[in-house]
Amino acid sequence: MERRVVVTAASAITPIGHAKDELIHSLINGKSGVKKIRGDDLLTDRVESQVFGTVGYPIDFSFKRKYRKTMGPVAFYACQVVKEALESAGLAQEFISSGRLGVAFGSTHGSPTVQRQIYEHFFSGSEEKFSAIGAVDYLKSMVHTTAVNITKMFEITGRVISSSTACTTSSQSIGYGYEAIKYGMQDAMVCGGADEYDTTTVAVFDNLLACSTEYNQTPHLTPRPFDTKRDGLVVGEGAGAVLLEEYEFAKKRGANILGEVIGFWCGNNGGDLILPNMDGIKETIVQGLKNAGIGPEDVDFVSAHATATKMGDVAESMAIAKVYGKGPCVTGLKGYMGHTMGSCGVIETIITLYMMEKGFMAPTLNLEEVDPRCDTIRHTGRLRETPIKIASIQNFAFGGVNTSLFLKKV
Amino acid sequence: MTRDEIKKNILQIFETEFEIVNPGLDDNLTEEHDFDSIDALELLGEIEKMLDSELTRQEKKDAMEIRTVNQICDYVVSLAEKRTLI
Numbered sequence: 001m002e003r004r005v006v007v008t009a010a011s012a013i014t015p016i017g018h019a020k021d022e023l024i025h026s027l028i029n030g031k032s033g034v035k036k037i038r039g040d041d042l043l044t045d046r047v048e049s050q051v052f053g054t055v056g057y058p059i060d061f062s063f064k065r066k067y068r069k070t071m072g073p074v075a076f077y078a079c080q081v082v083k084e085a086l087e088s089a090g091l092a093q094e095f096i097s098s099g100r101l102g103v104a105f106g107s108t109h110g111s112p113t114v115q116r117q118i119y120e121h122f123f124s125g126s127e128e129k130f131s132a133i134g135a136v137d138y139l140k141s142m143v144h145t146t147a148v149n150i151t152k153m154f155e156i157t158g159r160v161i162s163s164s165t166a167c168t169t170s171s172q173s174i175g176y177g178y179e180a181i182k183y184g185m186q187d188a189m190v191c192g193g194a195d196e197y198d199t200t201t202v203a204v205f206d207n208l209l210a211c212s213t214e215y216n217q218t219p220h221l222t223p224r225p226f227d228t229k230r231d232g233l234v235v236g237e238g239a240g241a242v243l244l245e246e247y248e249f250a251k252k253r254g255a256n257i258l259g260e261v262i263g264f265w266c267g268n269n270g271g272d273l274i275l276p277n278m279d280g281i282k283e284t285i286v287q288g289l290k291n292a293g294i295g296p297e298d299v300d301f302v303s304a305h306a307t308a309t310k311m312g313d314v315a316e317s318m319a320i321a322k323v324y325g326k327g328p329c330v331t332g333l334k335g336y337m338g339h340t341m342g343s344c345g346v347i348e349t350i351i352t353l354y355m356m357e358k359g360f361m362a363p364t365l366n367l368e369e370v371d372p373r374c375d376t377i378r379h380t381g382r383l384r385e386t387p388i389k390i391a392s393i394q395n396f397a398f399g400g401v402n403t404s405l406f407l408k409k410v
Numbered sequence: 411m412t413r414d415e416i417k418k419n420i421l422q423i424f425e426t427e428f429e430i431v432n433p434g435l436d437d438n439l440t441e442e443h444d445f446d447s448i449d450a451l452e453l454l455g456e457i458e459k460m461l462d463s464e465l466t467r468q469e470k471k472d473a474m475e476i477r478t479v480n481q482i483c484d485y486v487v488s489l490a491e492k493r494t495l496i
Contacts, residue, residue: 065428065429066444066446069448069449069452070448134452134455135448135451135452135454135455136448136451136452139448
């Protein structure tokens with residue numbers, strides 16, 4: 001038996017805002033969250049890219065020590081957005097701890113800040129290098145640190161899924177959460193992803209010549225998805241959580257339904273681990289549509305992965321054109337905040353839900369002149385006040401992983 | 411290093427590292443102050459710093475049955491005696 005799955009709460013920490021109103025304000029006013037990179041003693045002087053999608057505002061983490069003690073920065077983000085989502089949903093603690101609610105949450109690689117501290121001990125030359133590693137360092141840094149800190153803080157006893165597939169981490173979280181409810185394994189899932197401020201990731205992409213470097217003095221002008229003057233991605237930080245519930249359960253308890261998840265697909269390019277692959281992307285969209293039981297003509301809006309790399313945006317445009325033609329409006333939301341890595345899928349899902357609710361489509365920020373090779377699709381070149389009935393969120397990751405999610409207004 | 415000094419140090423560690431202020435000396439730390447296995451491991455690290463000496467694996471295992479501040483003080487006294495610090 002297949003069951004309907006709806007989104008009943010959401011929360012995001014992003015470079016362009018935290019609260020829903022702030023995010024919408026930034027989208028409508030074309031506000032960028034990309035700033036000059038913060039200096040560190042390790043990498044920032046050596047990388048060419050000097051921009052970062054930065055959460056540049058204070059967040060009041062009022063967590064007790066018994067929770068804080070196993071949390072690195074990434075888990076603080078994760079627990080905060082989940083806390084806000086669960087508070088907004090108003091679920092009873094009895095249900096949260098019943099085993100019927102699970103967690104699907106991940107990050108690119110746990111907490112690099114804590115991992116860096118561990119390695120500093122190892123390479124310090126100090127006699128204390130082994131004993132200096134704290135008992136909780138592993139709990140703070142491990143790849144599933146977000147998911148299990150969430151289970152601890154909210155006493156969640158259901159299943160735990162912790163994807164760690166870089167840029168598809170949180171779109172997988174939502175997709176696998178959706179499937180867990182759809183096929184009756186869980187009645188609700190809190191899903192999402194987070195990544196903390198990390199210059200290691202900048203260095204990795206910088207070395208691959210994939211980072212933006214031409215806008216170091218004007219950070220707000222990069223990244224530039226689909227634009228002729230795009231010069232690469234901008235690494236960012238952030239977190240997002242959505243609560244998914246089985247439709248009848250949500251309706252019965254009077255939950256506020258933000259949208260329905262109607263389809264999901266995840267596939268792999270089956271080859272190169274770095275280069276984008278038009279056929280792999282196209283197949284993921286096609287299978288996602290099939291999973292959702294809709295045709296390409298039903299989709300009004302596509303949130304493209306669109307990292308603003310030279311090749312990635314072209315491959316994605318070609319794949320979208322092959323499936324949709326010039327049908328749906330396409331926006332690359334990373335223009336606003338850079339690439340928030342493990343959290344990009346859920347943040348882009350939440351923003352799409354907000355746009356669905358308010359009836360607008362944000363344009364791709366910094367898209368001034370469409371690259372002719374990306375001009376085969378219908379770009380959202382300006383703010384459009386128009387309803388979105390069905391939207392798709394696309395994300396692709398190193399390792400050749402591709403995902404497509406489909407949302408419907410209820 | 412006297413037992414009183416050890417007690418004072420331990421209570422200071424509880425306040426600064428574990429945010430547990432003035433626990434009763436015979437309180438069950440797990441039941442009354444949420445002091446868990448992770449805290450116990452962290453405390454052993456703090457004791458090593460206090461004694462300026464690494465604990466052996468057996469000494470660490472011996473600590474796992476400890477439940478109260480008084481028992482912690484007795485444990486540290488025995489470690490200090492072995493190291494001729496008392």
